[in-house]
Amino acid sequence: SLPFAPTPAQRRVTAEAMADLAAGRVMNRLVQGDVGCGKTVVAAALCHSVAQSGRQCAVMAPTELLARQHYETFSRLLAPFGISVGLLTGSTRGAQRQQLLAALAEGSLAVAVGTHALLEPSVAFADLALAVTDEQHRFGVAQRGRLAAKGAAPHLLVMSATPIPRTLSWVMYGDLDCSVIDQLPPGRKPVATYAVPLSYRPRVYRYVRRFLEAGGQGYVVCPLVEQDDSTDTAAEQQAARLRALFPDYTVGLLHGRQKPAEKERVMAAFAAGEIALLVATTVIEVGVDVPRASIMVIENAERFGLSQLHQLRGRVGRGRNDASCVLLSDPPGEAAKERLKLLCSTADGFALAEADFRLRGPGDFFGDRQHGLPPFKLADLVADAAALAAASAAAERVLARDPALCAPAHAALRRAVDRLPIQTDA
DSSP states (O other), X not given: OOSSOOOHHHHHHHHHHHHHHTTTSOOEEEEEEOTTSOHHHHHHHHHHHHHHTTXXXXXXXXXXXXXXXXXXXXXXXXXXXXOOEEEEOTTOOHHHHHHXXXXXXXXXXXXEEESGXXXXXXXXXXXXXXXXXXXXXXXXXXXXXXXXXXXXXXEEEEEESSOOOHHHHHHHSTTSEEEEEOOOXXXXXXXXXXXXXXXXXXXXXXXXXXXXXXXXXXXXEOSBXXXXXXXXXXXXXXXXXXXXXXXXXXXXXXXXXXXXXXXHHHHHHHHTTSOSEEEEOGGGSSSOOOTTEEEEEEETGGGSOHHHHHHXXXXXXXXXSOOEEEEEOOOSSHHHHHHHHHHHHOOOHHHHHHHHXXXXXXXXXXXXXXXXOOOOSSOOTTTTHHHHHHHHHHHHHHHHHOTTOOSGGGHHHHHHHHTSOOOOOO
């Protein structure tokens, strides 16, 4: 029923997850894939299978923008099979909310797509069999557990478009089987990426005008919402400057301090083509899919990590037209220059993630978005990758033979595990 042919990687990962559903045990699987690789189709295929079995699914996204886009995508893919899909966010109120909650509780709604609102105590499922979390690094372990607690040991699928270095994934997701979608759909054009000094800003915006004149749309990403004492470009001030520079085009503004309704209004206008140039902070990093967007300028690009820059770049080039990303920056030092040079030379998100991890270390890989990285007393996740791999393999062998650590030989190990603190959300 799909309007396109899935890639071999999509088929392989779907088959791996479907085998989990049929294995007689609870699935715990992480699906990693670069921006635009088609993870959502894999999740929809699993939801189709679960719904055809008469059971329910939950799909949780970190932002209302992404949840709404998932709702539209899942509805489009599953509607031909008569599978009902509902949307539950903080904006779902009144009679609409009550109807949705009642449908979930009685089992007449098969797939619930939503934000953290799915975790509220008032949300009850008749028979939750599959819990999906998207952009997993934006959720804590306890949040993942709270969603799973809505059912009787449901299958769990977590997805991330931020490629995670292998050594870090062993620590963060050691409890999950891992699948990688390592192919992009055919016809997806690479985004031409250029790093230029801040003094080139006038030339860069003349370049932006060419895309707008051709009927395209664009993003301008800033590291700050409003100006402070730093020299970084702020979104509010830049939006004002660009409205004067582009009086013949509509310039929009989007940032995290706006109320949800305002953010929804701006994004809806941009998606509809009513806004030609959107000035934003990193709120657009996840879940914004506007095919006409073909140009992105990232101000003070040295302020962002490689993986974050790659995620941002993935917002353009989602249509048929050629796309460009311009990194405006005066990077301080050779390491910062090397990072931007690397981004310009490759579109491989996994290679960029490994480089970002080596350059910045685990504490800064996700910045303040990821909590719960373990404070090792001696280990270095980069230098000790081989030892970490050996430890991970040894743990798997032990658990395969003795899952509950009941054997006398494992008594000391069991006591050590029991002393571990239970991880909670920060």
